[in-house]
Amino acid sequence: MARKSWICLMMILFLGLSGCSNRIVDGQQVNKEEKIVIKFSHVVEENTPKGLAAIRFAQLIKERSGCSIEVQVFPNSQLFKDGEEFEALSRGDVQMIAPATSKMSQLFPQWQIWDLPYLFSDLESVHQIMDGPLGKTLLEQLEEKNMRGLAMWDNGFKHLTNNIHPIIKLSDFKGLRFRVMSPGILQEQFFNFGASAIILPFNDVYEALREGSVEGQENTISNIYTKKFSEVQKYLTLSQHGFMGYAVIVNADFWDQLPTQAREVIEKTMSEVTLWERETAKELDEEQLEEIKKMKGLNIYSLTPREKMIWRKDFSSVYTKFEKENGSEFLTEVKKLSKEME
Template identity: 50%
Template structure:
């Protein structure tokens, strides 16, 4: 007859096996105490093979390696958890711990973020990075802290191009009567299309392909990597390479959650994000170039590359936006952006 001590030992071993699973070792083979493990849900709305998708996976892998398995970052791409209009609430409520929305979507919290939606504000990625890694970025970050949001990094997507199903977009008059999807929360983007004579309708990113394929909207603006990965080019026969606006992401975490992390974990996450940010920016540039070639080679799209003269026409049509949004965005931010650009402030 088995004595009572052995019975209790067998019960204890069974409970340990059930609660810890078959193998709870970290990536380095060391045992990880499940009670100490930190799980971070990272939700985003684009495909895994985009710059953001690849960077999120790289960040997750490096954090798990560098914390010896104490931190597990679970990445949920393609709106599988939350759509554009849902992820901000999910972050603030603690349902997810990290998101990386486009800068446009932050204007619902602070109108200053619409600065980055202004067309032709930046001429290249170098100007963008000078702004976001400098005083402009610091001032924009500061607007989020009152909302229980702690910003961590700026990631690139790239410059946007115009696509549509009706005709080539060469001159501003070519936009007349067309309807374009725009990202949620940005008045600047809506006014951008109205200034060109088109209509604008807000729509979550996950709904765009369906709307384009069913002709519910005529066109959209996006980076090459999104146009390719979301197959927009298959249902949009016209594309103008205009580089008219920058699209970037802000990696955000819940501030309460961030403060609850041990200092050593916060340090690892910050250092890893800084490293991944530089990698992501390089990857975004390479991937946009590669996807542009693939779009052209598909034979499905008539590609028009904007000339300097045409760019000047579009800029003239869109110039009133600077004056209209100057008091909303703030003269200080707008003037700083133009100082970096090396040109007089528009709308002053």
């Protein structure tokens, strides 16, 4: 792990060793003997943007609530795999999850907007949409499934790895088997160019690559680095072809039963941690890419701006599929906002 990232993690863990202050939020907060416990389950390593942000959130909540709210973080699929988290949240086995935006599209098709190849040119345009009316609309959709969306976090742009040959042209996909996290747009982007797309839980990917049941996968630098995919992959194409983010979600019934002041503390802290998480994601992306470049046995190719333009044009059929399923108005509005940020 990069030195700066280790420092960041150790500072957060150090905060967790400090005792709580005697400050109580106010009379609306629960009695100290009736501690609020929030089980926060996620599927990635602790030294990732989401992992670090979850730890930071837990420690700040502990401090600011005077120990009357405890966020217990369970990383790396310790409790549930990414395909199991929605049901666990619904049952009340956990109170908070942070699934990838791609996973959200299984429940709400418009969330596939984040998966469209080369829709976003930079993170600033992503954040403008996340934090604006369209992002709010997407989060409000969660209420239909008894969930409440608190925030959207970053993991950055995705890249491609595989074991067979360098991927420079889209025709290089042909005949390869790629792991994807969900059906729909993610599968379609590979189907269109003669590749297979197999849905697998995140924590099964390393073994699938090692055994050869899939030959490639798409992911962010953070996930490629922390999961050590370089040990079982020979080629990395720095394509930045799609964005990966997370929706931080709580069980709506649990949320509604919380005291008003507890909700206020959680919301305020979540807003603060979200800004911190986005900056941390950007820093980790840069640091961990440099670490990956030092690894032996991994051949790296970075697409040129011209090659990215060609890829985007050739991915037009994926956009057509999205419009057929979700209507053109939503996509047009997102394109407009994204264009305004260029």
